[in-house]
Amino acid sequence: MLLKSCCVYSMGVFSLLLLILGISLVLSTVFPHFIQAVVKKEVVLKNGTDAFEAWRDPPAPIYMQFYFFNVTNPLEVLDGERPAVVEIGPYTYREYRPMEEVNFQDNGTKVAAVNTKTYIFQRNMSRGPESDLIRTVNVPAMTVMKRFKDHPILANLIAAYMRSSGEGLFTTRTVGELLWGYEDALLKALKVFRPELDDVFGLFYKSNASNDGQYVFSTGAQSYKDFARVESWNGESSLNWWTSDQCNMINGTNGASFHPIISKNELLYMFSSDMCRSLYAEYEDDVTVKGIPGYRFSPPSKVFANHTVNPDNAGFCVPAGNCLGSGVLNVSTCKQGAPIIMSSPHFYEGDENFVQGVFGMNPNKEEHQTVIDVHPLTGIILQAAKRLQINAFVEKIPTFNLTANVKTVVFPIVYLNESVVIDDASAKKLQSVVVMANVVENVPFMLIGLGIILGGVFMLLMCRQTVPESTVAERQPLLTS
Numbered sequence: 001m002l003l004k005s006c007c008v009y010s011m012g013v014f015s016l017l018l019l020i021l022g023i024s025l026v027l028s029t030v031f032p033h034f035i036q037a038v039v040k041k042e043v044v045l046k047n048g049t050d051a052f053e054a055w056r057d058p059p060a061p062i063y064m065q066f067y068f069f070n071v072t073n074p075l076e077v078l079d080g081e082r083p084a085v086v087e088i089g090p091y092t093y094r095e096y097r098p099m100e101e102v103n104f105q106d107n108g109t110k111v112a113a114v115n116t117k118t119y120i121f122q123r124n125m126s127r128g129p130e131s132d133l134i135r136t137v138n139v140p141a142m143t144v145m146k147r148f149k150d151h152p153i154l155a156n157l158i159a160a161y162m163r164s165s166g167e168g169l170f171t172t173r174t175v176g177e178l179l180w181g182y183e184d185a186l187l188k189a190l191k192v193f194r195p196e197l198d199d200v201f202g203l204f205y206k207s208n209a210s211n212d213g214q215y216v217f218s219t220g221a222q223s224y225k226d227f228a229r230v231e232s233w234n235g236e237s238s239l240n241w242w243t244s245d246q247c248n249m250i251n252g253t254n255g256a257s258f259h260p261i262i263s264k265n266e267l268l269y270m271f272s273s274d275m276c277r278s279l280y281a282e283y284e285d286d287v288t289v290k291g292i293p294g295y296r297f298s299p300p301s302k303v304f305a306n307h308t309v310n311p312d313n314a315g316f317c318v319p320a321g322n323c324l325g326s327g328v329l330n331v332s333t334c335k336q337g338a339p340i341i342m343s344s345p346h347f348y349e350g351d352e353n354f355v356q357g358v359f360g361m362n363p364n365k366e367e368h369q370t371v372i373d374v375h376p377l378t379g380i381i382l383q384a385a386k387r388l389q390i391n392a393f394v395e396k397i398p399t400f401n402l403t404a405n406v407k408t409v410v411f412p413i414v415y416l417n418e419s420v421v422i423d424d425a426s427a428k429k430l431q432s433v434v435v436m437a438n439v440v441e442n443v444p445f446m447l448i449g450l451g452i453i454l455g456g457v458f459m460l461l462m463c464r465q466t467v468p469e470s471t472v473a474e475r476q477p478l479l480t481s
């Protein structure tokens, strides 16, 4: 009897200790900190780590899809009417983007590399072949007219050439030509006078099997927050296209990797050389991709807002003070002087003027928003879609009769959707990390649970010990009556 109660009392003490231990572990967050410390140590760009391998050669298939806008009323546009377009696509390419010429520097705190991108057409994921014809704005002609409008002799020659050759404001070319380049007769003719001009034009001319220059990344060895952050691009640590230092900053990663331990209230910065600028994404929602929980980040409308809504963006008005409105970016200086304007597809979250300016625009969040779904603990991308529209700025150009009646419009040419979903092998690996982290994080709660169960058993035993047998017997009839 004495031995039995001694046993019961130690059980009570033990359950109390378990409760105290469990609760103090929960409060001290030792276990989550332990997991974070392990992750911080693993997610570094160092030869041999999984993070380095995934950065060097992304395992998940990346697809680049193009949706063109086919112009249906070219003659009416020349007469000053609103352009009408039909979206045609997708034309899908598999994108390979390994890091090459990888070179560690500064004791492994930095790594230099070029990001070579190769595009392979996927006929079975496309609407038609690359030989499909698209009628769109004649960008070389627009560029040349704008560039030489104040040069009387050349301007006359250009106008005469365009009249005689039948070239105009619009051109009909194949998908392959528009993307990867074609020899333009006007540019070729001009080359006689301006040998420095390239006579080939394409929206992604020279982008296949090539790179956009050397990057130097931070490896994250010093601080996990710096993982894969762009330190410099082509030897420069900032840009020079924009008119404020803030807008010229190169912020964050290249958008293909993110640091681990991402919280809901932080901003994910990234630099995109296609967009010629840095931007950020903020937390929007919880998501689940292939069974793995993650956070959805997306650039808020503020990022592309006009300078009255977001004064930080004043520096994106070029030339200084010449602001176009929300949702569009004049990237002319970053695209060899071509009158190119970047926006979200269908001017999603852009000024209503742009949407109304072209018949056929139908912006919606689902298809046109840029999203990045990350696994917050490891920073691994579960799913992402970068969406961007390339437009031409079409306006009346004095000295060219051809454009005399044209209304000023930001004219959509094509939009792209560059997307990726985590591959099954990586998802499986990540899944086991998620499970392990869950188990470890729940150890204190398991202790508390055990403490509660033992405490319950202890109390039960205590009650049974103190309640005399007779009371139990007396109560019996009460229950039945």
Ligand SMILES: *[C@@H]1O[C@H](CO)[C@@H](O)[C@H](O)[C@H]1NC(C)=O
Pocket: 047, 048, 102, 103, 104
């Ligand atoms: C990584 O290590 C492997 C084998 O040790 C070596 O062949 C390779 O060159 C290293 N890579 C870099 C970028 O240093």
Ligand SMILES: *[C@@H]1O[C@H](CO)[C@@H](O)[C@H](O)[C@H]1NC(C)=O
Pocket: 122, 124, 125
């Ligand atoms: C498309 O074709 C490629 C081979 O060219 C194949 O690997 C891929 O699985 C196909 N995709 C679909 C959706 O059929």
Ligand SMILES: *[C@@H]1O[C@H](CO)[C@@H](O)[C@H](O)[C@H]1NC(C)=O
Pocket: 070, 071, 072, 088, 132, 133, 134, 135
């Ligand atoms: C685009 O429009 C042109 C001119 O109307 C037409 O010839 C062409 O077939 C259209 N392209 C597609 C892919 O429908």
Ligand SMILES: *[C@@H]1O[C@H](CO)[C@@H](O)[C@H](O)[C@H]1NC(C)=O
Pocket: 118, 119, 120, 121, 180, 208, 209
């Ligand atoms: C890109 O380059 C690769 C290799 O040089 C080639 O196989 C592929 O067809 C090219 N893609 C395009 C769209 O030209």
Ligand SMILES: *[C@@H]1O[C@H](CO)[C@@H](O)[C@H](O)[C@H]1NC(C)=O
Pocket: 246, 247, 248, 249, 250, 251, 277, 278, 279, 280, 312
């Ligand atoms: C770059 O980051 C700084 C804060 O670190 C911010 O003030 C600036 O606006 C950012 N620039 C761009 C272009 O995102």
Ligand SMILES: *[C@@H]1O[C@H](CO)[C@@H](O)[C@H](O)[C@H]1NC(C)=O
Pocket: 318, 319, 322, 324, 330, 331, 332, 333, 393
């Ligand atoms: C875009 O920027 C270029 C270069 O600064 C400038 O010449 C052009 O007029 C700008 N376009 C618009 C529509 O403001």
Ligand SMILES: *[C@@H]1O[C@H](CO)[C@@H](O)[C@H](O)[C@H]1NC(C)=O
Pocket: 306, 307, 308, 309, 324, 325, 326, 351
């Ligand atoms: C900036 O955008 C806001 C909201 O879309 C609009 O009300 C305002 O007129 C715009 N300002 C300029 C200068 O375009």
